[in-house]
Amino acid sequence: xxxxxxxxxxxxxxxxxxxxxxxxxxxxxxxxxxxxxxxxxxxxxxxxxxxxxxxxxxxxxxxxxxxxxxxxxxxxxxxxxxxxxxxxxxxxxxxxxxxxxxxxxxxxxxxxxxxxxxxxxxxxxxxxxxxxxxxxxxxxxxxxxxxxxxxxxxxxxxxxxxxxxxxxxxxxxxxxxxxxxxxxxxxxxxxxxxxxxxxxxxxxxxxxxxxxxxxxxxxxxxxxxxxxxxxxxxxxxxxxxxxxxxxxxxxxxxxxxxxxxx
Amino acid sequence: xxxxxxxxxxxxxxxxxxxxxxxxxxxxxxxxxxxxxxxxxxxxxxxxxxxxxxxxxxxxxxxxxxxxxxxxxxxxxxxxxxxxxxxxxxxxxxxxxxxxxxxxxxxxxxxxxxxxxxxxxxxxxxxxxxxxxxxxxxxxxxxxxxxxxxxxxxxxxxxxxxxxxxxxxxxxxxxxxxxxxxxxxxxxxxxxxxxxxxxxxxxxxxxxxxxxxxxxxxxxxxxxxxxxxxxxxxxxxxxxxxxxxxxxxxxxxxxxxxxxxxxxxxxxxxxxxxxxxxxxxxxxxxxxxxxxxxxxxxxxxxxxxxxxxxxxxxxxxxxxxxxxxxxxxxxxxxxxxxxxxxxxxxxxxxxxxxxxxxxxxxxxxxxx
Numbered sequence: 001x002x003x004x005x006x007x008x009x010x011x012x013x014x015x016x017x018x019x020x021x022x023x024x025x026x027x028x029x030x031x032x033x034x035x036x037x038x039x040x041x042x043x044x045x046x047x048x049x050x051x052x053x054x055x056x057x058x059x060x061x062x063x064x065x066x067x068x069x070x071x072x073x074x075x076x077x078x079x080x081x082x083x084x085x086x087x088x089x090x091x092x093x094x095x096x097x098x099x100x101x102x103x104x105x106x107x108x109x110x111x112x113x114x115x116x117x118x119x120x121x122x123x124x125x126x127x128x129x130x131x132x133x134x135x136x137x138x139x140x141x142x143x144x145x146x147x148x149x150x151x152x153x154x155x156x157x158x159x160x161x162x163x164x165x166x167x168x169x170x171x172x173x174x175x176x177x178x179x180x181x182x183x184x185x186x187x188x189x190x191x192x193x194x195x196x197x198x199x200x201x202x203x204x205x206x207x208x209x210x211x212x213x214x215x216x217x218x219x220x221x222x223x224x225x226x227x228x229x230x231x232x233x234x235x236x237x238x239x240x241x242x243x244x245x246x247x248x249x250x251x252x253x254x255x256x257x258x259x260x261x262x
Numbered sequence: 263x264x265x266x267x268x269x270x271x272x273x274x275x276x277x278x279x280x281x282x283x284x285x286x287x288x289x290x291x292x293x294x295x296x297x298x299x300x301x302x303x304x305x306x307x308x309x310x311x312x313x314x315x316x317x318x319x320x321x322x323x324x325x326x327x328x329x330x331x332x333x334x335x336x337x338x339x340x341x342x343x344x345x346x347x348x349x350x351x352x353x354x355x356x357x358x359x360x361x362x363x364x365x366x367x368x369x370x371x372x373x374x375x376x377x378x379x380x381x382x383x384x385x386x387x388x389x390x391x392x393x394x395x396x397x398x399x400x401x402x403x404x405x406x407x408x409x410x411x412x413x414x415x416x417x418x419x420x421x422x423x424x425x426x427x428x429x430x431x432x433x434x435x436x437x438x439x440x441x442x443x444x445x446x447x448x449x450x451x452x453x454x455x456x457x458x459x460x461x462x463x464x465x466x467x468x469x470x471x472x473x474x475x476x477x478x479x480x481x482x483x484x485x486x487x488x489x490x491x492x493x494x495x496x497x498x499x500x501x502x503x504x505x506x507x508x509x510x511x512x513x514x515x516x517x518x519x520x521x522x523x524x525x526x527x528x529x530x531x532x533x534x535x536x537x538x539x540x541x542x543x544x545x546x547x548x549x550x551x552x553x554x555x556x557x558x559x560x561x562x563x564x565x566x567x568x569x570x571x572x573x574x575x576x577x578x579x580x581x582x583x584x585x586x587x588x589x590x591x592x593x594x595x596x597x598x599x600x601x602x603x604x605x606x607x608x609x610x611x612x613x614x615x616x617x618x619x620x621x622x623x624x625x626x627x628x629x630x
Contacts, residue, residue, distance in 0.1 A: 155345055161314055163348035164334040166361035166412060176360075180351035 024235070029226045033224035041229045049215055050131065054234060057212040059199035062136040065190045068143045071136065073186075076147045081156055087148075092256055093221075094144040097137055101155075102202040105134055112208065126205050138196055142150045143189040150185025151178075191242050198238050263326060265290040265448050266311075266416055273306050273472075273502045280306045284320070288465075290448040291441065295459040298469035299495070304452045307469075308418050311450060324415050338446075340409030343589065344421040346401045348393040350430055354380070354404050355479045357391040357574050361412035379407040382441060399430040406438065410445065417442065417449045431455075435462055456496050460484060468492045490615035493540050500584045501615070506530050512609070514539065517581030519557045526607030534544035537613045545611035546586035548573055548597060553606040559584070559599045566590065573597060 034040040041081060044050045079090050097105075101202030109130050113120040156178065163173045177184075205209035220227035265618040272313035281303040288294050289547050296304035311313040313334035317371035319614060322330045348357050358379055359416055361373045367375075379384045383403040388453040392421040393401055402422055409417060417436070437444050439462050444448050453459050459466050460480040467489070468475040476488045487493035494501070504514040504521060514537065520538075530537050547553065559573040562583060571594065573586045587604060588594065 073619060122497060131616075154350070155347065158343050158345050158347035159314070159349065161334070163351075163360075164314075164406070165337075165339060167313060167338070167342040167364040168334045168360075172364065177349055177351070183347075221578065 005228070024232070026130065027232055031225055031228035031232060033085045033212060034229075035173065038227040040223075041233070043223070043226050044219075044230050044233060045225075049210075050230065053210050053212045053215040054237065055200045056210050057204075058194075060132055060209075061194040062138055064146060065143075065193050066198055067136050067190070068139045068193060069147075071184060072140070072143045072147050072189075074174060075155065076144060076151055077174065080148070080151050081160060091144070091148075094140040097140055101204075102134075102138070105137065106203045106206040108204075109134060121207070128207060130205050131204060131209050131211075134207075135197050135200065136192075138200070138203075139189070139193040142161075142192040142196070146189030146192070147182060148187045150182040153185075154178075155163060155180050187245060190245060193247075194241060195238060198234065264288055264452070265292075265325055266323075266561050267323040268307070269270055269312070269321050269323070271307065271310060271322070272318045273303070273310060273315060275531045279464045279472050281310070281317075284474055286467060286474075288448055288450070290325075292440055292463045293449045293451065293462060295451045295463040296469060297456060297459040297466050298475075299454060299584070299605060301471075302469040303472040304454075304467075305420055308420055308450060308452045310337055311416065313337050318455055327482070329500055338415050340412060340413065340414030340417045342402070342405045342409050342417070342419045342422045344424055346393070346398075346405045348401055348405055348408070350393055353390050353392055354385065354396070357404055358411050360408065365412070375411055382410075383407045383437075391433060398426050399434055402426065402434060404442070407513070410441070410447070414447065416595055417447045419449065421452055421453045421454070424453075424455070431458070439463070441484070459621055460496070460560065466496075468496065472494070481564070487613065490538070493613050493615055498543050498585065498587075499613075500543060500546075500582075502539055502541070502582050504522065504537050504539045505538050506533055506535045508533065509589045516557065516614075517577045517579035519577065519579060521555050521557070521612060522609050523612040523614065524554060527614055530614065540613040540615055541586035541607060542573065542613075543585045543613055545607050546584065547606045548575075548586055548588065549601055550606050554609040555612075556604045556606045557581075557600065558604050561599055561601050571596065575603060577605070594602065 016190055031040045032038070067148070075090065079087055111119060112118060113123075113126070113130055120130050133151070159177050159181075163177050168177070199213055201213035201217060205214045205217075216227060216230055219230055266286070266288040268284055268286045271281060272279070273281040274547070282473050283476075284303075284307055286294070298435065302558050306315060310317050313332060313336075317538045317562055319403050320330075321328055324337070324339075329339075348359065352360065355376050358578055359376045362372045363373060375388070377386075380389055383406060384404060385400060385407075388396065388400065388404075393404070405422070406419075422438070423434055426434065435458055451459070451462060457538075460483075464478055465477060465479055466483045467477050470491045476483055476492045478486075478488075483492060484496055487496060493603040504516050506527070507520070507629060508534075509517055509527040512525045514523065514527075515540075527537070559577040559581065561573060562576050563574040565572045565574075569590050570587050571590050573588065573596075575584050575586060577584060584605060608624060
């Protein structure tokens with residue numbers, strides 16, 4: 001019985017591994033078919049647009065993460081602390097991006113912000129701001145859930161009251177007490193947000209932003225081997241970025257663990 | 263004028279009156295405990311002093327300043343929480359120094375004060391540890407030091423020892439009291455543990471269902487409970503149904519055996535009426551002479567509780583089971599189960615629950 005259980009776990013693990021890595025292997029195999037060997041990879045590394053679009057998407061991702069944290073953390077904190085009854089409503093609102101397709105979102109943004117006095121699509125700065133705002137909305141379900149889960153794991157009421165009894169105001173409480181204890185949750189929200197932003201195509205295309213996913217699609221129209229190589233390289237860079245975030249976010253052992261009596 | 267005054271304090275949550283007509287005047291440096299069962303309003307009252315709950319009515323004055331409408335971070339009131347509420351992302355030193363940094367004290371002053379407090383709580387080598395690296399007792403000491411660091415006007419403690427085991431509780435409560443006496447801080451301590459309240463306090467506020475049942479010193483509250491609730495909640499109690507023989511002279515019977523209270527029983531009722539009375543186990547002696555009352559019975563059980571031996575006696579004539587406590591003495595002759603014995607007690611050991619035991623506390627003190 002024990003052996004059957006262990007064998008079952010191995011089957012699941014192998015199936016998951018194959019499901020994840022077989023397409024990657026297929027992409028790698030296809031990218032290596034270019035002649036001469038590895039020419040697809042040398043082509044993209046010498047393409048300045050590869051660097052610029054990937055950098056653009058990463059910067060958009062970082063800005064999205066920052067804005068998302070600034071919106072979500074105080075909201076989730078306040079709702080948990082003062083208005084726990086409206087949590088289901090807030091959760092519903094944050095899940096709306098799952099329901100509204102990005103194409104609808106971007107057409108709504110263009111329709112609203114292409115006319116005076118709110119004409120933002122006329123300038124690069126305005127369009128960049130719209131892109132980040134759209135990405136913030138897309139990140140809501142992931143960031144809110146991550147933050148809410150993190151808040152659930154700490155006794156925010158006692159920590160807040162302890163801070164207040166020592167003279168702290170709300171900004172200090174959020175900055176010095178709550179945020180540091182949400183590090184793990186914020187990281188997981190950040191991972192998902194970054195992955196979504198780097199891979200997002202629709203909104204970036206319709207706002208005519210020099211993001212990575214539209215560049216990937218353009219390259220694929222004419223240069224399939226380079227497209228496959230691009231996909232793998234960006235995948236690898238995104239993974240490295242996530243590992244980097246994880247390493248940066250790792251503090252001294254146990255920080256954030258809450259062991260107070262309940 | 264007292265240092266801490268709560269006048270006409272009320273708190274309602276919708277239709278529920280959590281605290282009703284709470285009045286207290288505490289002097290500077292006094293240690294006052296709020297004692298009562300869960301849901302009696304003691305923590306709610308404490309939270310109103312801290313500013314985490316707003317009173318529905320009434321005023322709170324500290325050192326002549328009305329703080330009722332002040333936000334919690336303006337009151338300079340230190341608080342120690344049941345859950346410790348240490349900041350997990352900060353070291354012990356950073357936790358203790360938090361309030362000082364909020365007040366923008368110079369770094370040198372913060373370092374000095376943190377060092378002093380670490381010495382005070384006997385944890386000088388734990389400055390760089392994180393809360394999760396400390397035991398429960400150590401965490402609670404750090405929480406106390408953090409509350410004291412800001413030199414609060416009033417120190418509030420909300421059942422700070424309830425999560426700790428019995429031995430640590432005893433040690434820590436002694437330390438808390440020693441530190442409080444040394445610093446002379448007016449302190450309000452919430453607990454449901456009567457032993458804590460009796461051993462720590464200058465005065466105890468006994469609460470039940472949002473109301474104050476009695477305010478007095480531990481001696482007064484324990485020996486002269488003013489209501490049936492206080493009598494039954496504070497200390498162990500034998501409750502018996504007695505029959506009135508003569509209220510004017512304080513004569514009763516229990517299971518047909520005479521008992522004298524030695525004082526008139528006001529409002530006790532006519533002869534033959536039932537009157538609930540109570541006897542503290544430590545006031546009962548087995549077979550001793552020289553007391554006003556002696557009731558015969560049969561020993562049903564003898565229990566060793568360490569320093570106390572509890573003897574349970576069934577009163578003859580179909581009477582109730584009564585516990586008598588005596589100090590454990592190796593030379594003591596412990597009665598055997600099933601043996602006949604007599605329970606003796608002085609007249610003033612009889613507590614009448616439905617009628618006031620005496621006209622005034624001063625009368626009883628004079629009698630004793």
